[in-house]
Amino acid sequence: MIFLPMEIIKKKRNGFPLTSEEINFFIQSYTKSQIPDYQMSALLMAIYFRGMNNEETLALTKSMLHSGITVDLSSVPGFKVDKHSTGGVGDKTSLILGPIVAAAGLPVPMISGRGLGHTGGTLDKLESIPGFNTQLSLEDFRKNVLEKKICFIGQTQEICPADKKIYALRDVTATIESLPLICASIISKKMAEGIDGLVLDVKFGSGAFMKELSDAESLAQNLMSIARGYGKKVVALLTNMNQPLGRFAGNSLEVEECVSILKNETSQDPVEARMVNETRELSLILSAHMIHLSGQTSSIDEAYSRAEKVLISGKAYEKFLELCQIHSGNLSLLPRPEHQLAVVSSQKGYINSMNTEAIGVAGLLLKAGRAKASDVIEPTAGVEFHKKVGDSVSIGEKIFTIYGKDPGLFASAQVKLLESLSISLQKTAAEPLIKKILS
Numbered sequence: 001m002i003f004l005p006m007e008i009i010k011k012k013r014n015g016f017p018l019t020s021e022e023i024n025f026f027i028q029s030y031t032k033s034q035i036p037d038y039q040m041s042a043l044l045m046a047i048y049f050r051g052m053n054n055e056e057t058l059a060l061t062k063s064m065l066h067s068g069i070t071v072d073l074s075s076v077p078g079f080k081v082d083k084h085s086t087g088g089v090g091d092k093t094s095l096i097l098g099p100i101v102a103a104a105g106l107p108v109p110m111i112s113g114r115g116l117g118h119t120g121g122t123l124d125k126l127e128s129i130p131g132f133n134t135q136l137s138l139e140d141f142r143k144n145v146l147e148k149k150i151c152f153i154g155q156t157q158e159i160c161p162a163d164k165k166i167y168a169l170r171d172v173t174a175t176i177e178s179l180p181l182i183c184a185s186i187i188s189k190k191m192a193e194g195i196d197g198l199v200l201d202v203k204f205g206s207g208a209f210m211k212e213l214s215d216a217e218s219l220a221q222n223l224m225s226i227a228r229g230y231g232k233k234v235v236a237l238l239t240n241m242n243q244p245l246g247r248f249a250g251n252s253l254e255v256e257e258c259v260s261i262l263k264n265e266t267s268q269d270p271v272e273a274r275m276v277n278e279t280r281e282l283s284l285i286l287s288a289h290m291i292h293l294s295g296q297t298s299s300i301d302e303a304y305s306r307a308e309k310v311l312i313s314g315k316a317y318e319k320f321l322e323l324c325q326i327h328s329g330n331l332s333l334l335p336r337p338e339h340q341l342a343v344v345s346s347q348k349g350y351i352n353s354m355n356t357e358a359i360g361v362a363g364l365l366l367k368a369g370r371a372k373a374s375d376v377i378e379p380t381a382g383v384e385f386h387k388k389v390g391d392s393v394s395i396g397e398k399i400f401t402i403y404g405k406d407p408g409l410f411a412s413a414q415v416k417l418l419e420s421l422s423i424s425l426q427k428t429a430a431e432p433l434i435k436k437i438l439s
């Protein structure tokens with residue numbers, strides 16, 4: 001059936017639900033470049049403001065999933081499991097939990113994304129390792145999942161081509177924070193990768209796309225119900241993004257943090273050790289849920305011990321090195337930032353809150369992410385965190401360190417970072433990392 005794109009845009013703009021035929025026409029035509037970016041941008045903005053009902057969200061997800069093919073992993077034995085996060089700042093757990101779960105014996109096929117808005121993306125982090133190629137063929141993807149139990153790729157012309165194009169467009173048109181668009185983007189990728197189970201890390205708070213816990217919970221419920229409709233086992237963890245996760249945000253810096261965890265290194269500096277431990281802990285908990293979904297353990301605690309044992313044994317690090325090898329990445333050449341700047345406090349008191357989105361925007365100003373689709377990422381750019389919510393600060397004490405190649409970008413990032421903080425004389429208690437588990 002043929003429709004006029006502007007009629008569909010107008011219908012959604014005016015708040016009416018679209019039929020599955022209209023949605024499918026728009027998505028398939030856009031994927032084949034028969035509808036231009038400007039019309040898709042207009043529809044995305046209309047969806048952003050008007051939302052979609054459950055039927056529309058499901059139709060959008062199906063259409064995006066069927067814009068490409070689904071990987072057939074039936075020849076790979078075992079329970080194939082993945083994790084997907086809805087996006088955060090310093091959220092690097094995939095690089096740790098993928099190797100842990102694969103080393104624990106479960107196949108982990110991962111179709112990941114790039115940075116989106118102020119949040120980082122797994123592919124960008126991995127590509128900061130010189131030579132790391134995320135553009136493997138589907139045949140290589142299947143072979144690696146079969147033989148090595150792990151492989152990371154992005155959306156391709158074959159898998160989720162609609163998400164490949166729409167994701168990049170949403171990134172630069174301020175149309176990310178929309179429940180139906182996030183749902184369709186995540187589920188289309190995850191259902192295409194041939195998994196049996198999925199762990200969802202749904203972020204809430206100032207650095208998440210869903211600022212309110214209740215919105216994050218409805219996103220989680222929607223994601224779970226669509227994934228279950230496809231016959232997948234699924235669990236969702238609602239995790240805190242009211243502050244960045246871990247010690248660093250920025251691509252090669254985050255890889256360094258992950259490598260230190262995988263190598264079981266512990267910093268002598270208690271602040272560094274505490275920051276890194278946040279990442280380690282969340283990675284282990286998510287790994288435990290991935291293992292537990294497979295039905296191989298009788299409790300989450302048992303699955304956690306299994307994940308931790310694999311990490312402590314060094315097998316997860318070996319798996320990470322193997323992963324670098326299959327993707328042609330040379331970890332020994334991981335670039336180091338050329339310049340750095342300490343950002344210090346001009347006030348005395350306690351960190352009351354952190355606007356994590358503003359911290360992500362500081363990363364964008366440093367070129368750790370893209371402000372427009374054609375931007376090239378500086379892999380070493382990013383921020384180190386010395387303080388988190390509830391910590392005391394004195395005048396002149398370091399709160400952040402900015403890293404990168406171009407010190408000319410540091411001043412505006414510094415302003416943004418300082419603006420992101422609220423410091424008061426009263427101590428605020430830090431919130432727990434995991435708020436709720438929906439299973």
Ligand code: URA
Nearest residue numbers: 086087113182185186
């Ligand atoms: N992650 C995705 O893959 N898509 C979104 O829309 C948001 C987070």
